[in-house]
Amino acid sequence: MSRIGKKPIDLPKGVQVAVTGRNISVKGPKGTLARELHPDVVVKVEGEKLLVSPVRDEKELARYHGLTRTLVNNMVLGVTEGFTKRLKLVGVGYRASNQGKNLNMSLGFSHPVNFEPPTGIDVKVDANTTIIVSGADKEMVGQVAAKIRGFRPPEPYHGKGVRYEDERIMTKVGKAAGKK
Numbered sequence: 001m002s003r004i005g006k007k008p009i010d011l012p013k014g015v016q017v018a019v020t021g022r023n024i025s026v027k028g029p030k031g032t033l034a035r036e037l038h039p040d041v042v043v044k045v046e047g048e049k050l051l052v053s054p055v056r057d058e059k060e061l062a063r064y065h066g067l068t069r070t071l072v073n074n075m076v077l078g079v080t081e082g083f084t085k086r087l088k089l090v091g092v093g094y095r096a097s098n099q100g101k102n103l104n105m106s107l108g109f110s111h112p113v114n115f116e117p118p119t120g121i122d123v124k125v126d127a128n129t130t131i132i133v134s135g136a137d138k139e140m141v142g143q144v145a146a147k148i149r150g151f152r153p154p155e156p157y158h159g160k161g162v163r164y165e166d167e168r169i170m171t172k173v174g175k176a177a178g179k180k
Contacts (some may be wrong), residue, residue, distance in 0.1 A: 003177035005065030009050040009073050012080050017050060019043050024072060028079025031120065031136045035075065041068040050076070052117055078136035085145035087131040094152075095128040103131065107152040107162070115151070130165070 011017065024043055025034045040061050044051045052069040054061040077083075089096060089105070096105045103115040103123045117123045118126040121135040121144050133145045145164070154161035159169040161168060 002066035002069070005052050005062065005069040006101055007055070007069065009052070009069065009076055011048050011076065015076060015080060017045050017076075019045060021047070024075070025156045026072075026075040026079050028076075030079050030082050033075045033078055033137055035071060038064045038068055040064055042070060043176040053168075071085050074088055074138045082134055082136050083141045084134040085141055086165035087133065087145060087148055088165050089129040089131070090154070090163060090164055091152075091158075093121075094160070094162075096125045096131055097128070098123070100127050103148070103150075105151065105162075108160070109152075115148060125147075131162075148174060 012028075015026065018027075022037045022039060023034065024037055025032065035169055036094045036119045036148040040055045041064050042053050042055060044053070050072060052065060052072060054065045059109070089107070091108060094105075094107055096103060098104070101117065101123075103125070104105075105115070105118065107113055117133075118140065120137060121133065121140055123144070124132045124134070131148060133141055133148070135141045135144075149162045149164065152161045154167070154169045156169070156172045157174060159171050163169060
């Protein structure tokens, strides 16, 4: 059995969980999330706790046991607190702004980059150079942040581009440093 999978998941007040067959649905103040579970793992609701257990006690199933427990825990955390990722624009003239729900970015191209976030994801701009991606689904928040970063990834010589706020870019020394 997995050490992570053995831990019970505490359900906060206001969170409702429905398990039907291989599907689980978690409803809370920030929204509703649904997921299909792995066939070798069972989720049971016991009072104010969720218990995740494998169907058979095999060493091979331990990875699905821990993974399923983590995914379900992220669903519970997402509908209660939500998840956020912060992106930073670094470069001369790089800026972002909101136009309704859409994100409009100036990233050094000859044209502005417009991005429409999927439903359930909220994108805000703070101080023209910081983008905050938030939502209940942790996977979707990470995917949207990676897609925004992919419009102009940080380049290795000056570090210009879109980066995560806590990301460190190892800059390379230019061609002139090799000459002596």
